[in-house]
Amino acid sequence: MSVVGIDLGAQSTKIGVARNKGIDIITNEVSNRQTPSLVGFTARCRHIGEAAKTGETSNLKNTVGSLKRLIGRSFDDPDVQIEQKYNSATLCDVNGQAGVEVSYLGKKEKFTATQLVAMYLTKIKDITTKELNAITPVSDVTISVPAWFTDVQRRAMIDAAEIAGLNALRLVNDTTATALGWGITKLDLPGPEEKPRRVVFIDIGASDYTASIVEFRKGELNVKATACDRHFGGRNFDIALAERLADEFKEKFKIDIRTNPKAFSRTVAAAEKLKKVLSANPQAPMSIESLMNDVDVNTVMKRDDLEEMVKPLLDRITVPLEQALAEAKLTVEDIDQIEMVGGCTRVPAIKDTISKFFGKGLSFTLNQDEAIARGCAFCCATLSPIFRVRDFSVHDIVNYPIDFTWEQSPEIPDEDTSLTVFGRGNVMPSTKILTFYRKQPFDLEARYGQPEGLPGKVNPWIGRFSVKGVQADANDDFMICKLKARLNLHGILNVESGYYVEDMEVEEPIPEEGEQKDGDAMDTKSDEPPKTRKVKKQVRKGDLPIVSGTGATEDSVKHAWAERENAMYMEDKLVAETDEKKNELETRVYEYRDKFFDGGIYADILANFKSEKEDDPPKYEQLDKMLKGLVEWLEEDGWDSTKAIYVAKQEELRSLVGPIIQKYNDIENKKIEEAEEAAAAKKRAEFEAKKAAEPKEADAEMKDAPETEEKQ
Known part of the structure; x- marks a missing residue:
């Protein structure tokens, strides 16, 4: 099981993995630590990441960027029209969603932004799996998203990950991931009763600008406020x-x-x-x-x-900073540190403006390009059962208030029909219990309470939830319905469950005054039954089915997209393998031309090689004709052939040159053996000569030695 954090950027993507007791940013197929966030389409296959970037200039109309800024949007959203300025590919409407029209495999095709992000995440999964040498493909990941993403955009990102075969454990806001990466390694954070350390995290990337004020205490972080400028980067x-x-x-x-x-x-x-x-x-x-x-x-x-x-x-730099401070009800004097991340924070004018606003120096202790990916990997590690990570709680907040509305009950004429359930700044994940008094099934809707604050012209509608199984009791009284509304780790809203309760009298024990406590010197037992009292409590009696309608992609559509993605992936793989076999054949042809002719290492063997059959043409002529034929074929008809034909041609060539190379190797091996035998013989002769000389030297020593015979 792997621990992977993906910083999905508008311009490029970084991948962090937990290994070697730390977080590494892994490299892609060309050894770059960041992969261009591009998907390109050609007449043969798709090009994703580095390959799309390489061919972008020559394939502008079929190369798509701004992937995360298109996902979960409708085509008529003004923000989508802005993205057209940064895309040469034609953006279009695909069944109500923003998408792109490209030329793929020789015909016009349309893909939704969700499909495009799924294609890109499939590539990211491949890069990670190969880098980690994983036996099975990478699955569990955390993915960063902008803090201004809405419910429908977050759902679309989850759908894209699912289509790509990834299990998104959490969608984490960019600056929250940065804050986690910063705080989890700090050992000097204040304790629970002390004043928190307040840090402003400023992230200015390729396309947007986010400022978050975060309070740190030992083992936890609390996001107090977040403000964004979606079109500053x-x-x-x-x-x-x-x-x-x-x-x-x-x-x-x-x-x-x-x-x-x-x-x-x-x-x-x-x-x-x-x-x-x-x-x-x-x-x-x-x-x-x-x-x-x-x-x-x-x-x-x-x-x-x-x-x-x-x-x-x-001139717009200070606006998000002022908004964040106002929302957190803080002043610049309350801020302890300003941490800068994102490539655009290297611009001197931006640094100077922010420094003057706070009246203090800026901090660049984090890697400006990789901080989010590292934070995502830490987040994934905290959610993984196989990694032991220091306990660190992350409390993010809701950036848009969420209201629930419902139809008024005929029996309750003065009933309110709307309620702000999750206000702006509400901590997430969070669960709220809603209580309704009804005699028949009813519906309720969730929508954003302040549509003017949403990005672009996003539909404020979030979902519709139909509560079934509601009926009056035997006395024609209301059923007390309880609904559990939850804003989960991803920032996605659902009404998870429903049930009904009844007011019932139950008995509960009454604690006696001066009741014996543990550790008393004397422990006495009484035979009298404990005293009880009757109290009214709501007792859960049964479940209420809920039918949900949200902005998530329907399962049937998602399944069709997943099948299409798998088919395109296999097609891309076949094209890559075909190109590999073609390159191998081309390499062999030119290699053999150099080695078998014009003084190459096999030239002498080839000239003297005898065929096994007398009526066969000489090997020299055979090989020369075959190589020339292959060169012509590769330049004409063979430039776009199939994998099977390239393999067959290579086998045919190998069958012709194999015996010649084998004979050359036999001769070379024989030369080596003869050289080794000669060296061994020489060594033996030297040893025998040395051994034969040893007795004579001993005799000479005996003759030279004086006689010292001892008499008794």
Whole structure:
């Protein structure tokens, strides 16, 4: 069983695993510690992660990013339209959900964002399984999500993980994961009765900005407030810089890169690199060869110029900080430490603004790129039964208030029909018991109480729950119905169970005054029965079935998507194996041309090799003809053949060269044996000569020795 934490980012993903008594960030197939969050489609297969990034420029229309920002959204959501600016692939409506239309296997296909995230998580699972050398595929994971994710987005992420064959033990908010990774290793946290240590965690990544105020005590953390800016991140700086460069190139080099998606995409990539260089240097050069119409471009940018052009963005930095402090009812003087994570926190202007706001220095003790993945792995370890981790409780909070509404009972005209069950700032996970007095089945709905605070135009509706089996009792009185509403570890709401109770009189013992306590010197027993009293209590009498309708994907649809994902995965695997066999064949062909001809190591053997049959053509001509034929075939008809044909061609080639290589090896082995025998014979001769010389030396010593005969 593995312990894996996945930081699913808008731009790239990091994977943390618990091993070697710590947390490691593992590398992907090209030894990078982060994998691009991209899914690409081609006429042969899918390219995911690094492969999608490599072919992105040449396959823009079929490469999809912003995966986590699309999941759980409808196509008409304004936030989805914003994501189109960061995607060259065509976003579209797929059965009411945001999705993408691409060309795959030579035809147009549509995939929902949930399917796209499932595809990507399948790749992450493969990377992790190979890195850990796991016998069975990785299963249990924790996945990070933005704190502003709604119920439907969280459900969609769980669905995507399930389609990918992963068991998400917990969806953990980004800054909460960071806080856990920071706090679980600290041994100097204050005790339960002491003043808590208050830390602000600021995470500014590629696409969003989150600030959380967290209180730490020994063995626990409590999130007090979280505020977000969903459209503030590194990519906003990149686009602003690219737009400025586009204007400059139009004026200076007479090219309009806005009319050429590939040229603009290359400029955005160059702008990202330029931004990183300017974070460490006051100015930096930039050049792009053959950007458009065979025109090379170059420029020099100053950090001051960059800060001036992104000033509208920089003016928004303090807004989430003010919101978080107000919600937590704290001031800047109450904050003990400001911990910065996320790649965009390296921008000097951002650091300066935040430092001035708090009036104190910033802390960078965590790895800015990997802190969330490490925290996710710690979270997974605390939930895993096979790892022993220091006890550390995580108390996150609800970011949007949740209301329940229901129809008024005809028998209770003054009944309230709505209730805020989980208020903003309510600790989660959390369970609430709702009580209703009814004579017949009834429905209730859950929705977000302040729709204007939701991201984009997310539907505030969460779910509808129908309570069955309700009826009046024999006296035509109300049935007392109890419903258990739970906001679970993932931040997902469900009405988990329902039951009904009856008011009944029960007897309970009355504690006597001066009752004998343990440890008294004298223990006396009384034969009198204990005194009891009758009290009214609600006694559970039976269960009430509940039919739930939520934003989760239907099981039949999810099953169909899982089957489709498995079929595409096997197709990708076959294509990869086919390419591998093709490359092996091509390698063998050119290797044998070098080794069997023009003075290669097998050339002499090949020239003198005799066929077993007199009417067979000489091996030299056979092999030469076969190799030339294979070169022509690979360049023409064989460039896109099947795995079985590549394997058959390689076997045919191996059957021809095998006897020649075997003869060469036999000759070489014979030479080695002869050399070893000669060396052994020489050694024996030296030993015999040395042995033969030893007696003569002894005799000589005896002759030279003086006579010392002792007389008696």
